[in-house]
Amino acid sequence: MKDASRAKRKADLVRDSASHPDAMIELRGVIKRFSNAAGVFTVLKGVDLTIKRGEFVSVVGKSGSGKSTLLNMITGIDHPTEGQVVVNANDIYTGVSESQRSKWRGKNLGIVFQFFQLLPMLTLLENVMLPMDYVNLYDFDERPKRALELLKLVGLEAFANKLPVLVSTGQQQLAAIARAMACDPPLLVADEPTGNLDTRSADTIIQLFEQFVAQGKTVVMVTHDPSLTSRTHRNIILSDGELINEAISKALPKLRHRHMLEFTRLAQTRVYQAGEVILAKGTEVDCFYIVKQGALEQYQAGEFFAETELLRGEPSAREVRAGKMPVEIVTLPKSDFVRVLNESPITAEAIEQIIQRRLAVQQATDAFSK
Ligand SMILES: Nc1ncnc2c1ncn2[C@@H]1O[C@H](COP(=O)(O)OP(=O)(O)O)[C@@H](O)[C@H]1O
Numbered sequence: 165m166k167d168a169s170r171a172k173r174k175a176d177l178v179r180d181s182a183s184h185p186d187a188m189i190e191l192r193g194v195i196k197r198f199s200n201a202a203g204v205f206t207v208l209k210g211v212d213l214t215i216k217r218g219e220f221v222s223v224v225g226k227s228g229s230g231k232s233t234l235l236n237m238i239t240g241i242d243h244p245t246e247g248q249v250v251v252n253a254n255d256i257y258t259g260v261s262e263s264q265r266s267k268w269r270g271k272n273l274g275i276v277f278q279f280f281q282l283l284p285m286l287t288l289l290e291n292v293m294l295p296m297d298y299v300n301l302y303d304f305d306e307r308p309k310r311a312l313e314l315l316k317l318v319g320l321e322a323f324a325n326k327l328p329v330l331v332s333t334g335q336q337q338l339a340a341i342a343r344a345m346a347c348d349p350p351l352l353v354a355d356e357p358t359g360n361l362d363t364r365s366a367d368t369i370i371q372l373f374e375q376f377v378a379q380g381k382t383v384v385m386v387t388h389d390p391s392l393t394s395r396t397h398r399n400i401i402l403s404d405g406e407l408i409n410e411a412i413s414k415a416l417p418k419l420r421h422r423h424m425l426e427f428t429r430l431a432q433t434r435v436y437q438a439g440e441v442i443l444a445k446g447t448e449v450d451c452f453y454i455v456k457q458g459a460l461e462q463y464q465a466g467e468f469f470a471e472t473e474l475l476r477g478e479p480s481a482r483e484v485r486a487g488k489m490p491v492e493i494v495t496l497p498k499s500d501f502v503r504v505l506n507e508s509p510i511t512a513e514a515i516e517q518i519i520q521r522r523l524a525v526q527q528a529t530d531a532f533s534k
């Protein structure tokens with residue numbers, strides 16, 4: 165059974181890599197285990213993830229959920245126990261030595277940590293020049309000029325010849341970002357880059373990231389701050405080493421992560437062709453429906469439907485069909501859905517509000533068409 169699923173995963177791989185020509189990052193079946201005296205501990209439990217070029221992605225999750233470990237798989241700082249990681253069209257763990265990976269990293273990605281790790285005895289300018297020296301990129305004479313331009317970009321040209329200790333923590337982080345961008349990498353990976361900063365410095369950093377994204381670069385950022393996740397294109401949630409189904413987190417954002425995880429495991433994905441009937445009028449509603457990809461006539465991706473009938477035990481009030489394009493629908497079994505809503509009053513209330521709003525719209529439409 166295990167071998168069969170592995171064989172299937174292999175088959176998926178070939179197809180998937182072909183089907184994501186615009187992917188910057190692809191993780192397939194990534195498992196990471198650590199062993200220590202207490203035994204074996206699985207931190208990532210089979211992560212499948214595709215991030216496209218030019219996406220700005222935030223990653224959230226409770227402390228210990230595996231966020232830093234996930235980033236380390238992408239940067240090549242650590243290696244997966246099982247699975248495959250492709251970054252910028254390179255399979256970074258297959259037949260690649262540690263030192264080759266290190267050089268590859270220097271040219272292909274910028275990395276920013278919460279604690280900036282500037283070298284204390286070098287000036288900001290010298291710190292920014294380091295990666296260019298390491299991968300031997302740009303002419304020797306050009307490097308100080310380029311480093312100064314990068315410091316200018318982050319507003320630190322006046323501090324170029326200062327040691328890190330003489331500038332604020334926010335400015336040190338900006339210098340670390342300038343250093344991360346020294347070799348003009350297409351991908352920037354940041355692990356809680358604003359975790360140690362005041363809101364104003366944090367805002368400056370997100371603006372910089374937005375600027376990189378506008379230039380077509382890909383940015384992946386772990387953060388705890390909900391005001392930052394709202395500024396990214398896409399938010400990924402890790403819970404206990406597993407990725408949450410993004411349709412579920414989008415549709416039910418107030419759910420606790422452990423409930424999202426439970427739903428992720430119970431979710432079934434179905435594809436409907438253009439115009440195909442998803443739910444016939446007058447039939448019994450036995451699951452909760454979320455639009456994962458594509459759009460229906462009435463509902464967009466991230467929206468749900470049939471909740472009113474489901475919660476009130478009534479037959480489907482209207483027919484629901486796929487729109488002009490195929491759609492992907494995620495369904496959750498009724499019994500599990502009702503049970504979790506009973507455990508999550510905040511979500512139950514949010515859904516009740518949507519029900520009331522939809523009923524009001526429906527009544528207004530009915531009154532209008534009479
Ligand atoms: N090198 C390691 N050896 C053993 N356990 C580790 C190691 N790195 C991380 N872990 C464990 O893996 C879990 C996830 O860690 P981490 O990825 O740092 O979580 P997060 O960044 O989400 O807080 C934690 O329980 C942590 O203790």
Ligand SMILES: [Mg+2]
Nearest residue numbers: 231232233355
């Ligand atoms: Mg971490």
